[in-house]
Amino acid sequence: MTFSVTILGSSSALPTSKRFPSAHVLNVHERLFLIDCGEGTQIQLRKFKLPMNRINHIFLTHSHGDHVLGIFGLISTYNLLGRKTDLHVYGPADFEEILFKNIEYFTDQISFKVIYHVVDPFRVEQIYSDKHVVVSTLPLRHRVPAVGYLFREAPKPMNIRKELIAKYNLSLSEIVNIKNGSDYVTPMGEVIPNSQFTYIANLPRSYAYCSDTLYSERLVGLLKNIDLLYHESTFLHADLRLAKLTGHSTAQQAATVALKANVGKLILGHFSSRYTDEDKFLKEAQAIFPQTEIVYDGQKFTVEQKSAC
Amino acid sequence: MTFSVTILGSSSALPTSKRFPSAHVLNVHERLFLIDCGEGTQIQLRKFKLPMNRINHIFLTHSHGDHVLGIFGLISTYNLLGRKTDLHVYGPADFEEILFKNIEYFTDQISFKVIYHVVDPFRVEQIYSDKHVVVSTLPLRHRVPAVGYLFREAPKPMNIRKELIAKYNLSLSEIVNIKNGSDYVTPMGEVIPNSQFTYIANLPRSYAYCSDTLYSERLVGLLKNIDLLYHESTFLHADLRLAKLTGHSTAQQAATVALKANVGKLILGHFSSRYTDEDKFLKEAQAIFPQTEIVYDGQKFTVEQKSAC
Numbered sequence: 001m002t003f004s005v006t007i008l009g010s011s012s013a014l015p016t017s018k019r020f021p022s023a024h025v026l027n028v029h030e031r032l033f034l035i036d037c038g039e040g041t042q043i044q045l046r047k048f049k050l051p052m053n054r055i056n057h058i059f060l061t062h063s064h065g066d067h068v069l070g071i072f073g074l075i076s077t078y079n080l081l082g083r084k085t086d087l088h089v090y091g092p093a094d095f096e097e098i099l100f101k102n103i104e105y106f107t108d109q110i111s112f113k114v115i116y117h118v119v120d121p122f123r124v125e126q127i128y129s130d131k132h133v134v135v136s137t138l139p140l141r142h143r144v145p146a147v148g149y150l151f152r153e154a155p156k157p158m159n160i161r162k163e164l165i166a167k168y169n170l171s172l173s174e175i176v177n178i179k180n181g182s183d184y185v186t187p188m189g190e191v192i193p194n195s196q197f198t199y200i201a202n203l204p205r206s207y208a209y210c211s212d213t214l215y216s217e218r219l220v221g222l223l224k225n226i227d228l229l230y231h232e233s234t235f236l237h238a239d240l241r242l243a244k245l246t247g248h249s250t251a252q253q254a255a256t257v258a259l260k261a262n263v264g265k266l267i268l269g270h271f272s273s274r275y276t277d278e279d280k281f282l283k284e285a286q287a288i289f290p291q292t293e294i295v296y297d298g299q300k301f302t303v304e305q306k307s308a309c
Numbered sequence: 310m311t312f313s314v315t316i317l318g319s320s321s322a323l324p325t326s327k328r329f330p331s332a333h334v335l336n337v338h339e340r341l342f343l344i345d346c347g348e349g350t351q352i353q354l355r356k357f358k359l360p361m362n363r364i365n366h367i368f369l370t371h372s373h374g375d376h377v378l379g380i381f382g383l384i385s386t387y388n389l390l391g392r393k394t395d396l397h398v399y400g401p402a403d404f405e406e407i408l409f410k411n412i413e414y415f416t417d418q419i420s421f422k423v424i425y426h427v428v429d430p431f432r433v434e435q436i437y438s439d440k441h442v443v444v445s446t447l448p449l450r451h452r453v454p455a456v457g458y459l460f461r462e463a464p465k466p467m468n469i470r471k472e473l474i475a476k477y478n479l480s481l482s483e484i485v486n487i488k489n490g491s492d493y494v495t496p497m498g499e500v501i502p503n504s505q506f507t508y509i510a511n512l513p514r515s516y517a518y519c520s521d522t523l524y525s526e527r528l529v530g531l532l533k534n535i536d537l538l539y540h541e542s543t544f545l546h547a548d549l550r551l552a553k554l555t556g557h558s559t560a561q562q563a564a565t566v567a568l569k570a571n572v573g574k575l576i577l578g579h580f581s582s583r584y585t586d587e588d589k590f591l592k593e594a595q596a597i598f599p600q601t602e603i604v605y606d607g608q609k610f611t612v613e614q615k616s617a618c
Contacts, residue, residue, distance in 0.1 A: 013389055017356045021382075039382040040349040047326045065385040065415040073330075073348040076374040080322055098414045105407045106374040 010269035041070030060091030062146035121145035140213035153204035255288035319578035350379030369400030371455035430454035449522035462513035564597035
């Protein structure tokens with residue numbers, strides 16, 4: 001079952017010749033979730049052969065142009081393609097009005113519903129779930145209200161040890177009861193605890209997207225032990241003053257969050273266009289958290305299944 | 310002196326993995342004029358190394374998203390870069406309100422003036438001139454009001470034949486008078502007509518951008534003898550019915566316009582994404598007008614100076 005992230009755009013506010021503005025696509029079991037939607041997102045979706053019709057949910061972190069300006073064109077394109085499926089957009093309260101003004105202007109007789117969900121940038125809350133994934137907000141600290149998003153695979157039903165089905169000659173209803181957490185009582189009245197029958201096959205995988213934000217100790221607590229963390233890294237630590245002034249993080253700070261939260265892997269992006277040598281971000285971060293990579297547009301990060309046994 | 314066009318985007322409404330939405334840049338003597346501004350224009354400007362700070366004039370043909378959605382990001386970027394110079398935008402009346410709504414939303418304390426010039430989509434009029442270029446509108450026939458633009462080098466002052474300056478021992482004021490069109494009267498009272506003294510060194514070069522439009526006989530008259538014509542070619546002629554239905558042209562129609570107008574070269578773009586083999590556009594057009602090319606993003610067309618002698 002797939003759990004992977006493709007980077008569509010990784011520039012900071014000013015795109016470069018190599019980096020489009022912010023956008024990621026998370027593939028969870030072949031459903032695509034779009035996170036941020038910078039200018040050119042629809043172009044990148046086509047370039048990297050991601051089927052845009054599988055996107056039914058877009059999560060916007062904040063209302064700065066480099067994170068949202070691709071959504072008008074994407075929605076316009078969906079309309080030209082005759083989309084029928086509802087499109088759910090999650091984002092800050094103030095973006096709703098301008099979004100719908102643009103939709104009204106740029107689409108004739110829209111063929112599908114755009115449903116806007118206002119997210120509270122100050123609270124941690126679960127805002128979406130289906131049978132495969134649960135999405136929660138991660139309050140960020142930026143110049144304007146901003147949220148990150150944490151995607152975690154939904155807990156799966158417990159697996160039952162097959163050899164015990166045979167040993168105890170379990171009926172279908174007994175198997176269902178055990179999977180749902182009941183202990184088993186033998187015909188002789190012996191109680192065998194549920195834990196002897198069941199196990200979790202795979203641990204839920206997780207990915208968090210944190211951009212744009214100052215260094216945040218609160219974030220550390222919310223990201224504990226996640227598998228893959230994208231954290232913005234607009235500046236090098238030598239420019240910490242600028243980072244603070246503009247509401248951004250340095251590579252060192254991103255790595256510190258990753259280290260303290262004990263994440264599996266850190267990926268960095270949103271580099272200021274002032275820097276020509278992006279390897280400096282990597283070196284700065286790896287000195288603190290070795291499991292760091294810097295992203296490039298089109299790159300795909302797969303989180304492999306991890307057995308719980 | 311430069312007179313060249315670079316293609317930034319050449320898709321029709323749906324961008325493809327190879328073609329961005331519509332945008333061209335005309336370079337006249339190192340001043341850049343942007344024509345249309347589809348999504349991703351600022352990214353293409355960087356990619357093709359065109360200095361965006363040399364653009365002071367943007368000409369929009371109509372208000373469909375694939376021709377204008379890049380302007381919000383471009384203006385936002387200019388603001389981040391601290392632009393001071395006025396930016397003149399020419400376009401349809403109905404686009405003004407949504408443009409300024411988006412500018413207001415996406416730019417904090419804008420550092421430069423955006424001056425919007427409403428163009429009349431039904432009249433042929435000169436809307437801009439400087440010492441190098443004159444820009445006129447070309448009424449198009451689309452589903453919404455639309456104009457193309459004709460760029461023509463400004464007429465240069467006449468050159469004076471140097472050998473005659475010596476022969477008649479002309480003074481500076483006599484030279485100026487002759488350059489301004491006066492005949493010369495010798496000290497003996499002989500009148501020598503101006504045409505014997507003067508000549509045009511180079512013919513003014515011209516480029517026209519016509520997208521989106523149905524076939525237009527009126528356009529033929531307005532494009533007579535221009536050097537370089539970009540004409541949309543959304544459909545092949547086998548799909549003429551679709552072209553008519555959607556307010557577009559076929560390759561055959563674009564070539565017919567070029568042939569009847571006796572242009573120097575025809576370049577085609579705005580191909581519908583339904584076609585996989587774009588060579589068919591070229592073949593269809595070249596059967597009527599051999600001096601045709603189909604454009605690709607990043608391609609540059611230079612119009613060479615033509616001696617009038």
